[in-house]
Amino acid sequence: MFRFLRWSSGSAALLSVTMTVSAIAPVVISAPAVAQTTSPSPSPGAEVNFSDVADDFWARPFIQALAQRNIITGFPNGTFRPQQPVERAEFAAMIAKAFEQEQVRQLAEPGFRDVPDDYWAASEIEEAFQTGFMVGYGGTLFLPEQPIPRAQAITALANGLRLSADGTPAEILRGYYQDAGWIPAYAINPIAAATQANIVVNYPNIRTLNPLQNLTRAEAAALLYQALVRQGKLEPLANNVAATNYIVGRNNAVSQTTSTTTSTSDNRGSTSTTTSTTTATSDTRDSTNTTTSTTSTTEPGDIYALSTLNFTTLSSALKTAGLADTLKGKGPYTVFAPTDEAFAALPKETLNQLLQPENRETLARILRYHVVSGELTSNELKRGELKTLAERPVNIQINPGTNQQIAVNDASVTQPNIQASNGVIHAINEVLIPPDINLSQLEK
Structure with missing residues (x-):
């Protein structure tokens, strides 16, 4: 039986600034849940219908199948809230319900500092860690109320099921996803x-992974269903079901019903993209008595670390301006991050001048104009002025139409809610220039 985790009172303040506004918890998480001890039955039970999951909703087959097996449930008012983000604790609870993997590591004392003994998902979080699915953040934190990005969720399933790639991972990803670089x-x-x-x-779009966006409840149902298909616990959806159009590689010759027996390393801290298979690490795959650290670099890094991966010009500018350490700090921060294309749209001479030592302070003022104190997801942004670290406000505009398009001054948010350990990033398509800066007066 999994023990309950211990609480450090000093973590309460940190947790309060790292979590986003939480919605009311669904029925399945209203009290500490018990991980199932038997496989999901392949025979569906009574049909489950949710008032906000229409007959033609893309994820309905996944949601219904898992709801019939009590792997996921809805809310007391009969809704499922398919677009609601999934928090890390909630995903751990789903994993505990869905799988019965063997324990591969022991949670080190004193456990996760931000998960108290009486937390509703304490045992499920511990189980998700000890069976190899999920890991914590630096400093023995789990951040249970933080929404889980899609990349994290898929990584958790692959690690927990001991999957390995057949071929060069980076090449595989480029063949499937147009946003593989993210x-x-x-x-x-x-x-x-x-x-x-x-x-x-x-x-x-089957070719768009959106790895840094937060996982929704509908997407969680789809991923879990396919993972159970992989294990042979559920039957693949019939070919005439519309939802199969969104299963990546569905039409490939890869069997969906044969479970894997290959162990892989967790690749924690590694940036290698060329190893096709790896061997099991001695601390996680062949013993249930090994004590393993709760921390891992397989979770999203800080804002500056993410900028080095996906916003290379911004990353270079932050370093030049002396702001890299700021965005490595505790925060939290909200960053409106210009893409590399946004910087490239500036006159080449202007960008080169900004990166010169004599214009360092001007560059720093411009970059601080992109940073807001506190963590604000797209749902928390409001119309009107928003104060930045440059002491000048930006103007937030929200189009209530399709996809709630967000604009910051004249720039559009092209990818919202890129989760970092110390805040959130919203990618924008233009560089924001404070009104008190004249780029034509830069030092040459």
């Missing part, structure tokens, strides 16, 4: 393996 280094190997195992489900 996949964090820690997730390259496991996402490649999960892709080949037909676990990944992308809606509405």
Whole structure:
């Protein structure tokens, strides 16, 4: 039986600033849940219908199948809230319900500092760690109320099911996803393996992974269903079911019903993208008595670390301006991050001048104009002025139409809610220039 975790009172303040606004917990998490001890029955029970999951909703087959087996449940008012983000604790609870993997490591004392003994998902979080699915953040934190990005969720399933890629992971990913460059280094190997195992489900565009966006409840149902198919615990959806159009690699010759027996290393801290298979690490795969650290670099890094992966010009500018350490700090921060294309749209001479030592302070003022104190996800942004670290406000505009398009001054948010350990990043398509800066007066 999994023991309960211990609480450090000093973690309460840190947790309060790292979590996003939480919605009311669904029925399945209203009290500490008990991990199931038997496999999900392949025979569906009574049909479960949710008022907000229409007959033609893309994920309905996944949601219904798992709800019939009590792996996921809805809310007391009869809704499922398919678009609601899944928190890390909730995903751990789903994993505990869905799988019965053997313990491969022991949670080191004193456990996760931000999970009290009486926390509703304490045992499920510990189980998800000890069976190899999930890991913590630096400093023995789990951040249970933090939404889980898609890359993390897919990585958790691949690690927990001991999947390995057949081929060069980076090449595999480029063949499937048009946004493969956004996949964090820690997730390259496991996402490649999960892709080949037909676990990944992308809606509405099968070639768009959106690895840094938060996982929704509908997406969680789809991933879990496909993982159970991989284990042979559930039957693949029939070919005439519309949802199969979003299963990556569904039409490939990869079997969905043969479970893997290959162990892989967790690749923690590794940025290698060329190893096709790896051997099991001695501390996680062949003993249930080994004590393993709760921390891992396989989870998203700080804002600056993520910028080095996906916003290379911004990363270079932050370093030049002396702001890298700021965005490595505790925060939390909200960063409106110009893409490399946004910086490239500036006159080449202007960008080169900004990166010169004599214009360092001007560059720092411009970059601080992109940073807001506190963590604000797209759902928390409001119309109107928002104060930045440059002491000048930006103007937030929200189009209530399709996809709630967000604009910051004249720039559009092209990818919201890129989760970091110390805040959140929203990618934008233009560089924001404070009104008190004249780029034509830069030092030459």
